[in-house]
Amino acid sequence: MVNPSGHTGSAPSYGSGRHEGADPHDGLAGLPALEPLPTAAERAADVIRENIFEGRFAPGTALPEAALSKALQVSRNTVREAFRTLTGEHLLAYEAHRGVTVRWLTADDVTDIYRLRRMFELTAVELTAAGRPGHELDVDAIGGLVTAAERAATAGRWKEVGTLNLRFHERIVGALRSPRIDEVFRRLMTEVRLGFLAFPDPAELHAPYVSRNRSLHALIVDGRSEDARAELATYLDDAERLILAAIQGRPDQEPKEHDR
Amino acid sequence: MVNPSGHTGSAPSYGSGRHEGADPHDGLAGLPALEPLPTAAERAADVIRENIFEGRFAPGTALPEAALSKALQVSRNTVREAFRTLTGEHLLAYEAHRGVTVRWLTADDVTDIYRLRRMFELTAVELTAAGRPGHELDVDAIGGLVTAAERAATAGRWKEVGTLNLRFHERIVGALRSPRIDEVFRRLMTEVRLGFLAFPDPAELHAPYVSRNRSLHALIVDGRSEDARAELATYLDDAERLILAAIQGRPDQEPKEHDR
DNA sequence: TACAGTCGATTGTTGAACAAGCAGCGTTGA
DNA sequence: TCAACGCTGCTTGTTCAACAATCGACTGTA
Numbered sequence: 046m047v048n049p050s051g052h053t054g055s056a057p058s059y060g061s062g063r064h065e066g067a068d069p070h071d072g073l074a075g076l077p078a079l080e081p082l083p084t085a086a087e088r089a090a091d092v093i094r095e096n097i098f099e100g101r102f103a104p105g106t107a108l109p110e111a112a113l114s115k116a117l118q119v120s121r122n123t124v125r126e127a128f129r130t131l132t133g134e135h136l137l138a139y140e141a142h143r144g145v146t147v148r149w150l151t152a153d154d155v156t157d158i159y160r161l162r163r164m165f166e167l168t169a170v171e172l173t174a175a176g177r178p179g180h181e182l183d184v185d186a187i188g189g190l191v192t193a194a195e196r197a198a199t200a201g202r203w204k205e206v207g208t209l210n211l212r213f214h215e216r217i218v219g220a221l222r223s224p225r226i227d228e229v230f231r232r233l234m235t236e237v238r239l240g241f242l243a244f245p246d247p248a249e250l251h252a253p254y255v256s257r258n259r260s261l262h263a264l265i266v267d268g269r270s271e272d273a274r275a276e277l278a279t280y281l282d283d284a285e286r287l288i289l290a291a292i293q294g295r296p297d298q299e300p301k302e303h304d305r
Numbered sequence: 306m307v308n309p310s311g312h313t314g315s316a317p318s319y320g321s322g323r324h325e326g327a328d329p330h331d332g333l334a335g336l337p338a339l340e341p342l343p344t345a346a347e348r349a350a351d352v353i354r355e356n357i358f359e360g361r362f363a364p365g366t367a368l369p370e371a372a373l374s375k376a377l378q379v380s381r382n383t384v385r386e387a388f389r390t391l392t393g394e395h396l397l398a399y400e401a402h403r404g405v406t407v408r409w410l411t412a413d414d415v416t417d418i419y420r421l422r423r424m425f426e427l428t429a430v431e432l433t434a435a436g437r438p439g440h441e442l443d444v445d446a447i448g449g450l451v452t453a454a455e456r457a458a459t460a461g462r463w464k465e466v467g468t469l470n471l472r473f474h475e476r477i478v479g480a481l482r483s484p485r486i487d488e489v490f491r492r493l494m495t496e497v498r499l500g501f502l503a504f505p506d507p508a509e510l511h512a513p514y515v516s517r518n519r520s521l522h523a524l525i526v527d528g529r530s531e532d533a534r535a536e537l538a539t540y541l542d543d544a545e546r547l548i549l550a551a552i553q554g555r556p557d558q559e560p561k562e563h564d565r
Numbered sequence: 566t567a568c569a570g571t572c573g574a575t576t577g578t579t580g581a582a583c584a585a586g587c588a589g590c591g592t593t594g595a
Numbered sequence: 596t597c598a599a600c601g602c603t604g605c606t607t608g609t610t611c612a613a614c615a616a617t618c619g620a621c622t623g624t625a
Contacts, residue, residue, distance in 0.1 A: 082401070129393075133393035161485055164428065
């Protein structure tokens with residue numbers, strides 16, 4: 046498991062605001078307020094999300110309420126709440142009276158997603174390069190992700206490599222120190238995963254990027270920010286092309302006519 | 306009514322893809338596929354959203370399911386689905402077992418929101434300035450919004466002025482031609498509205514920006530893109546300061562301790 | 566005054582029910 | 596033969612009533 050929290054949920058946590066009142070009982074100050082148990086609807090959303098990522102629910106797959114209800118052992122209403130959440134994340138396509146399906150990524154989607162990736166990621170690297178205080182990259186954490194990806198790659202755990210790659214980029218964007226950007230970017234990355242699914246062989250897709258992430262990390266560590274930016278730019282161009290090709294190369298699974 | 310569609314819903318429409326098959330019955334080609342009726346859950350979300358914007362549901366207000374259910378004449382489950390949607394839009398704060406409340410905007414929120422506004426809006430103006438094909442601003446539409454805002458201002462319809470102002474900026478960002486940015490930005494603007502509510506007197510807030518939008522429009526029309534960019538930048542700085550001041554000036558309505 | 570126990574109100578979730586819409590299928594009629 | 600029509604079953608949209616879990620305020624006690 047890559048996500049330590051288990052709970053894949055993308056619940057944003059705006060406004061941290063730990064309770065810091067002048068309590069008579071101090072010495073308990075350091076205790077991290079334990080967060081509320083996820084509700085059934087949230088866990089249902091988590092499970093569905095995870096299944097999409099793992100490729101068990103391929104794009105285009107219909108998700109009937111009744112079937113999900115039975116499989117997850119929750120009521121249909123709960124399933125519907127989960128659907129609302131996931132639709133908001135662009136993972137599911139909703140059509141009234143027709144049900145939800147796992148979303149397709151169109152070529153336009155990919156173009157759009159990468160437009161945003163460029164905007165966020167390149168800005169992040171620029172900001173860091175400019176040495177803006179408060180916008181430092183956590184180089185060690187990023188390095189750790191690269192190392193982990195390398196290990197996963199040699200072990201052939203390509204899905205994990207994909208996940209670590211996404212985390213790598215999330216870390217970069219994290220330098221912008223914006224909760225909202227983090228959230229938007231995280232959603233973008235879930236959509237990118239939808240694109241990953243177009244590849245029959247994950248190794249083919251992820252292998253090149255393990256070493257590219259390594260060299261990108263090296264450039265950042267060495268403070269060669271301009272080079273890092275340039276590398277990241279071509280990196281994104283290449284990745285976009287790759288996914289676009291994969292998507293267009295499988296017209297057999299074209300989205301239905303109703304593709305909103 | 307400012308929004309012609311009536312339906313305030315922010316349902317994104319990725320991938321237009323009109324059905325364009327070789328139908329024997331042509332001559333019906335031009336008919337715009339009429340979109341599905343909004344479900345009760347969507348309309349409930351619309352109504353609640355609208356009530357927040359109109360200030361009838363002030364930030365901090367608790368929205369009990371039972372009360373909403375009775376008021377809107379829909380079942381509690383339907384209300385909950387609407388809540389899920391609105392929580393995803395950051396309009397409502399959800400706390401398990403404690404219910405939903407209209408969200409507060411903290412100072413950090415405002416800072417974050419304006420960070421994103423700068424990113425999107427300034428980039429849009431720059432792109433347009435650079436004359437990138439396919440990224441032209443719809444100058445007429447923007448001008449129309451300014452004129453409408455001026456009329457609304459002289460008539461004292463300040464809430465409408467606020468709405469038109471938001472639309473003005475949405476148009477600018479529209480030059481980026483990115484459905485995802487459009488959606489993110491639209492959500493940002495709904496949050497900005499939450500900030501507007503901190504002002505007791507809408508006139509005080511909106512009045513200065515009517516003329517500033519006018520001059521901004523003029524700069525764009527004249528092709529003085531560099532000046533437009535600069536004006537927009539200070540514009541955003543000022544607006545941020547204004548809202549921050551308003552928010553911090555009302556600590557009497559501070560958010561509760563549980564402010565996630 | 567501080568604490569623990571109690572209780573009412575609200576939320577979380579369920580299951581069953583029914584209306585409404587969609588999709589597939591056979592029938593009809595040229 | 597084939598397109599248009601109407602029927603039918605399945606799925607979704609929504610409601611309702613019920614119950615468990617949780618919260619927060621109130622209470623009485625030491």
